[in-house]
Amino acid sequence: MHARNIRHGVIGAAGAVLLALGVAGPPTQAMPREQASASAPEGDIEQGKELFMTIGCYACHGIEGQGGFGGPKLGPDPMAFPAFVRYVRAPGGTMPPYTEKLLPDEQDLADIHAYLRARSGPAPLSVLPPP
Numbered sequence: 001m002h003a004r005n006i007r008h009g010v011i012g013a014a015g016a017v018l019l020a021l022g023v024a025g026p027p028t029q030a031m032p033r034e035q036a037s038a039s040a041p042e043g044d045i046e047q048g049k050e051l052f053m054t055i056g057c058y059a060c061h062g063i064e065g066q067g068g069f070g071g072p073k074l075g076p077d078p079m080a081f082p083a084f085v086r087y088v089r090a091p092g093g094t095m096p097p098y099t100e101k102l103l104p105d106e107q108d109l110a111d112i113h114a115y116l117r118a119r120s121g122p123a124p125l126s127v128l129p130p131p
């Protein structure tokens with residue numbers, strides 16, 4: 001009944017975020033996360049990137065979905081696909097809704113989800129120059 005020890009060396013900021021969110025396991029760099037993709041349909045990463053730019057997600061969430069322009073960080077570990085679709089269709093806060101009318105094809109959201117999953121996480125602290 002002990003908390004599981006995670007022994008995968010340095011757990012970077014991404015790991016800390018994942019742990020804070022209660023997601024088990026080490027972060028995988030630049031790889032689609034199995035957990036997120038399990039419930040998600042196949043998506044085209046390039047197409048997703050294109051959409052992320054053209055329909056404007058990047059303006060608030062950053063080109064890499066890294067957050068910081070009014071919108072929170074979205075990748076590399078976006079919420080599960082069904083929740084993602086629900087959210088984008090009807091966000092709770094100040095984000096504009098992307099309704100079926102605006103974005104009819106759910107495959108577009110699958111592509112965006114794939115793009116976000118494929119983002120690399122933040123660089124490990126070890127690459128930062130010493131203070």
Ligand code: HEC
Pocket residue numbers: 052055056057058059060061070071072073074079084087088091092093094095096098112
């Ligand atoms: C005008 C700015 C803006 C645009 C454009 C925008 N968002 Fe957001 N988004 C936000 C803000 C702000 C939030 C934080 C919650 C809120 O206020 O709705 C958010 C939250 C989210 C969340 C929930 C994140 C979480 O962890 O709770 C998702 C997913 C998301 N956005 C996806 C998208 C996608 C995909 C697009 C493009 C189709 C998009 N957003 C376009 C501003 C934006």
